[in-house]
Amino acid sequence: MATGATFAALRHRNYRIWALAGFVSVIGTWMQVLGVNWYVLKETGSATSMGFAVLLQAAPTLLLSVWGGVLADRLPARPLLITAQAAHATLAAGLGAAALTGFGGLPLIFAISLATGAVSAIEGPVMGRWASTLVDRETLGNALALGSLSNSAGRILGMSLGAVVVAAVGPALLFGINAASFAAVVVALFAVRPGAVAGVAVTAAGATRSGVRAGFAYLRGQPVLLVALALSFVLGSLGRNYQVTMAAMSDGPLSAGASGYGVLSTVFAIGTVVGALVAARRRTLGYRTLVVAGLLASGLQIVAGLAPGTVSFAAVILPIAAAAVVIDTTVGTRAQLDTDAAMRGRVLAALAVTGSVSAAVGAPLLGWLAEYAGPRQTLVLAGAAATIATVAAAVALDRQHARAATLALVTPRPRHPVRRVAFRAARIVRPAGAVCVIGPADGVPSGPIRLPELATLATAGSVARR
Structure with missing residues (x-):
């Protein structure tokens, strides 16, 4: 595929505006993540408390994403997104005020983290549905891949700049920068011209089948999508929680310590950028791509468990991270293209819930295995289980495709x-x-x-x- 096609989605004016605003917002978001973590750790000296703050931001996704999907399918996206950006900015400003004055202490920080997670959970499906209207069908997969690239690059830049700022003046400025970054998204929402591109079809507000139950009923009738979501869950829970296994390997068999863990985290972040570029260069992102990437990530996970040193482990981590991004982008693309327009928001909500549950289940499971069975054994066992799950998913997908074609004929x-x-x-x-x-x-x-x-x-x- 030509190099120019790697950035095909940027040919659309609407997407260029949206991508630039999103990149600014992502940088601010990761600055705030680092600021919250540092503030909580400084105040408590407890990594457990820091993890609790992260959990509070992720937990609402499990409960509220489905309702966000309903709103995405029933109401105009622009007013919802503007309201969400205003809420995010207000909450970030609240964090800044709390950090400056000390008012409210940790309970207020935790409450704002929970509220931020709630807004993000409702906003996510609306944002995904809105973004799909900014490009045509042929470049949707490319747009999602470039979105992953923007998220990865924004994370690296945001965390790097945030580390400098927090060391110099403390976390309050990070929260203020994040609050200001949401203005870029609001400006983009007004600058985008609706209907400029024949994108993925959306239905008129209120003209959809209503309710969460309708979404679950629709998913039950989509066996191919259910298989893809199930595979995404297994690969996410057993093969994606590398923050846990990298830490266990660094502290254990590799004897790399905190500095080695930092290096491995950087390599993993670089791998996500590589994966986004690989996904962007592909003309199509189908279920075959999903299976191949799943097998690659699972097989390399076994190899990672056998890696003798930090350098060899890092060499395996990079393609695993790349494959993870290809998997996420492929599942997201199929969720957008292969579903009823009236149900797309609820399908995207189901995808978000799948990701949250896989992280919530996989992280403690892998941590427990690493503690009692050993980090190497955990990687090998989890990689083998993920490989078996990928093969089973490939067989199930092939049967569903064959059945659909047979009935059609x-x-x-x-x-x-x-x-x-x-x-x-x-x-x-x-x-x-x-x-x-x-x-x-x-x-x-x-x-x-x-x-x-x-x-x-x-x-x-x-x-x-x-």
């Missing part, structure tokens, strides 16, 4: 003469049980052909090779 013959000829040709070219996949260049989302579509699409020669 036995639909009633169309009455129109031209479509009837195309229908017969399709039956000859694709025998029952074969997998037919539509490519993105054909103007429709990638994935298995649905029941009534095969004959119609065949008239335009749209049946692509798997």
Whole structure:
């Protein structure tokens, strides 16, 4: 793929505005994360208290994301996002005031962290649905990959600048910078021109099936997406919580200490940037890409457990981080393209909940295993389990694709003469049980052909090779 295609989404004016504002906001967000962690650690001297502050920001996702998905499907996105940015800015300013004056102490810091997590949980699905309207279908995957690149680069820059600022003047300035950064997002929301690009379809406000139950009912009828979410959960819980396993390896078998852990964290961050670039260069991000990246990450995790030293461990960590970003970007792309427009917000909410639950389950599990079985054994065991899960998911996806194609090929013959000829040709070219996949260049989302579509699409020669 041409180098220019790596940044294809930037050809759209709306996306350029949004990406720049998002990058500014991400830098501010990670500055605040570092500031909260440092403030809590300084006040308590307890890493457990610091972890509790992080948990408070993540916990609301489990309860509120589904409601954010409903709002994303039912209400206009722009007013919701402007309100969310105002709330974020107010909460960040509150943190700054608390850090400067000491008013409220740690209870106030914890309360603001919880409120920040609640706003983020509701905002997430709305933001994801809104962003998908800024590009066309062909560049959506590229836009998501560039978003991952922006998040990774913003995290590195935000944490680096934050470390300098907090050492010089304390955390209050970090909170003030984050509060100001949300103004960039508000400006972008007003600068974007709605409807400038024929992006992923959205439905009119209020014209969707309402309620959380409708979202769960829809997901139950999407076996391919459920398999992808299940695989994402396993890979996220057993193979993504490297902050735990890297710390255990640094403190244990590698004898690298805190400095080694810092180096490994930097290498991992660089790997996420590499993964975002790899995902951006791919023309399509389908389920085959998901399976290949899952197998690569899982296999390398086993190798990481056997790495003799810090350098060799770092060499394996980098491609694992890259594969993790490819996995996330692929699942996010399929969640956007392969779902009903009326349910897309709730599907994105389910994806957010999956990520939060995988982190909440995987981190303590891996920590417990590292303590009682050993860090190396934990990596090997978790990698083997993730490999088995990826193979099982590949078999399940293949069966679902084959079933969809088989059902499509036995639909009633169309009455129109031209479509009837195309229908017969399709039956000859694709025998029952074969997998037919539509490519993105054909103007429709990638994935298995649905029941009534095969004959119609065949008239335009749209049946692509798997």
